[in-house]
Amino acid sequence: MSTIANFSQQFSLKQSIKLVSLQKVSSALKATLLPLIGIVMFLCFWALSANQIDTSLGKFPGPNAVLTQFSSLYSDHVAEREKADAFYLRQEKRNAERSAKDANFVAKTRNYTGKETFFDQIITSLITVLSGFLAAAFIAIPLGIAIGLNKKLSAAVNPIIQIFKPVSPLAWLPLVTMVVSAVYVSDDPMISKSFLNSMITVSLCSLWPMVINTAIGVSSIPQDLQNVSRVLRLSTRTHIRKIVLPAAIPMIFTGMRLSLSVAWMVLIAAEMLAQNPGLGKFVWDEFQNGSSESLARIMAAVVVIGFIGFLLDRAMLKLQQLVSWDKQNGSI
Amino acid sequence: MDTLLNISHIDMVFPTPTGGFTALKDVDIQLKKNEFISLIGHSGCGKSTVLNIVAGLYQATTGGVLLNNKEVTEPGPERAVVFQNHSLLPWLTSYQNVELAVEQVFGKSKSKAEKREWIEYNLKLVHMDHAMHKRPNEISGGMQQRVGIARALAMQPEILLMDEPFGALDALTRAHMQDSLMEIQQELNNSVIMITHDVDEAVLLSDRIVMMTNGPEATVGEILDVNLERPRNRLSLAKDPEYNRLRAEVLQFLYEKQRKVEKFELKPNKSTKSNSTSSAASS
Numbered sequence: 001m002s003t004i005a006n007f008s009q010q011f012s013l014k015q016s017i018k019l020v021s022l023q024k025v026s027s028a029l030k031a032t033l034l035p036l037i038g039i040v041m042f043l044c045f046w047a048l049s050a051n052q053i054d055t056s057l058g059k060f061p062g063p064n065a066v067l068t069q070f071s072s073l074y075s076d077h078v079a080e081r082e083k084a085d086a087f088y089l090r091q092e093k094r095n096a097e098r099s100a101k102d103a104n105f106v107a108k109t110r111n112y113t114g115k116e117t118f119f120d121q122i123i124t125s126l127i128t129v130l131s132g133f134l135a136a137a138f139i140a141i142p143l144g145i146a147i148g149l150n151k152k153l154s155a156a157v158n159p160i161i162q163i164f165k166p167v168s169p170l171a172w173l174p175l176v177t178m179v180v181s182a183v184y185v186s187d188d189p190m191i192s193k194s195f196l197n198s199m200i201t202v203s204l205c206s207l208w209p210m211v212i213n214t215a216i217g218v219s220s221i222p223q224d225l226q227n228v229s230r231v232l233r234l235s236t237r238t239h240i241r242k243i244v245l246p247a248a249i250p251m252i253f254t255g256m257r258l259s260l261s262v263a264w265m266v267l268i269a270a271e272m273l274a275q276n277p278g279l280g281k282f283v284w285d286e287f288q289n290g291s292s293e294s295l296a297r298i299m300a301a302v303v304v305i306g307f308i309g310f311l312l313d314r315a316m317l318k319l320q321q322l323v324s325w326d327k328q329n330g331s332i
Numbered sequence: 333m334d335t336l337l338n339i340s341h342i343d344m345v346f347p348t349p350t351g352g353f354t355a356l357k358d359v360d361i362q363l364k365k366n367e368f369i370s371l372i373g374h375s376g377c378g379k380s381t382v383l384n385i386v387a388g389l390y391q392a393t394t395g396g397v398l399l400n401n402k403e404v405t406e407p408g409p410e411r412a413v414v415f416q417n418h419s420l421l422p423w424l425t426s427y428q429n430v431e432l433a434v435e436q437v438f439g440k441s442k443s444k445a446e447k448r449e450w451i452e453y454n455l456k457l458v459h460m461d462h463a464m465h466k467r468p469n470e471i472s473g474g475m476q477q478r479v480g481i482a483r484a485l486a487m488q489p490e491i492l493l494m495d496e497p498f499g500a501l502d503a504l505t506r507a508h509m510q511d512s513l514m515e516i517q518q519e520l521n522n523s524v525i526m527i528t529h530d531v532d533e534a535v536l537l538s539d540r541i542v543m544m545t546n547g548p549e550a551t552v553g554e555i556l557d558v559n560l561e562r563p564r565n566r567l568s569l570a571k572d573p574e575y576n577r578l579r580a581e582v583l584q585f586l587y588e589k590q591r592k593v594e595k596f597e598l599k600p601n602k603s604t605k606s607n608s609t610s611s612a613a614s615s
Binding site for chain 1: 387388389406407408409411412413415417419421422423432433436437467487
């Protein structure tokens, strides 16, 4: 009797373990398999439809052609790095020889001026977008706080924000270019003008979501918390530091995430026109180049641009979770 | 005994698009030192408005509030407020919430160690020393309100203003909190104005109960002295004839003299009318 009971108990235990593991497997499947199916289906659709499109530069690149271009872009990068290393080695050797012969010789070192590879351009783009974004944040967050705290200022500034917010970066760029070349005059510029142009354009476009969201976050602080601050007679500085900033942090981060994705989109367009050596310029150069590989290279750039945009957003989210007290928020 | 707080003939008129709305009319209340008074009345009668004027969050249209013969014009920690919805800063722990108040009030006059001791003392007083380093969303509603009270007490106010402090809590928790508050009063003997709509709470805790008439133009209807011996115990008081007389008196004021005519009483009539017409049409 007891053995039967024992057996049935064991059996049901086994079954329940099986059930649990099944559930686990199914949720894991949902988490990995479904996105995988989505990607595979997209790749199939892409490969099939690419085959149907004929352009003056040959067939539209399918996934395979793009993959080939990735490896060729990488080998280009490696080859260019080897050339640069060889150049510096030669230069060092030559300088060493000449200074050995002539004690008065002052060695000149020159930078390697080979072309930027795809990976160099990614780095440049990242630096440009981050500096533009940080410059914007530096202005936007204090401005947003001021607007959120002061209803009169908000009423005064609101029309300007509403008008400038929808302006495309392409409209700003010529103006920025002219102003930069007029104002930023130096014989030995630390930073190139094209970098400044695209950076400022990025800033101008990514300013607004941060201003607006910060202002909303600050102005919607619950009345109760403001009353606490009033009863405690907190000074304006303490009020901002202890009440306003923490309360508005979730909204500030929402604004920052929106801004960063806007910044990344704007950057590509700005680089195309400003000829700042980045991903935008890469795309533009390949377009002008018009070789049979160009379209595949541009498509490779598109994939990379999308992927980096995604990573930037994730990084911002991680930062939000790190900084914000509101752990439930910002999971999307 | 001299008057600590004098709420002197205040009127409160709120501007509305259709002209001024007189919420309070000639409200006149005096509070002695170490006295505990409750303001009781139906919702919407302007109890909270009175408290907010005393706190300095609102300005009375006419009349004024004197604390120690000085006019109250702005909020300040000497009139600490316990808000209805705890109003703790959600990003700070219990300790830090109290600390913010202590830093503000005793920032220079107390040393670091003294401040820490004072914060811990106040949290211990409300029995929250076990959850000092928890955030508001990690503790229950009753506990949140305890921390809210600790924060107010830590300001060492001349008068403690409580705006329906236990209104958002369930009945059992509320009873616990009332006992806790009586215990604290036994020790500190603060001057308190408490807003409530709970008759038992008012009789149990107060020295005097100020009953307010219905708004608009709400004012002080009657004032009831509660001369029950302290410490009070809710169980033994339940059979006490004096307690029950006071309770009955407040109930009588609220439900006979100031019976509130609710507007929704009209609505069912309307709907039955429309029902009858529709049923008539269908028949």
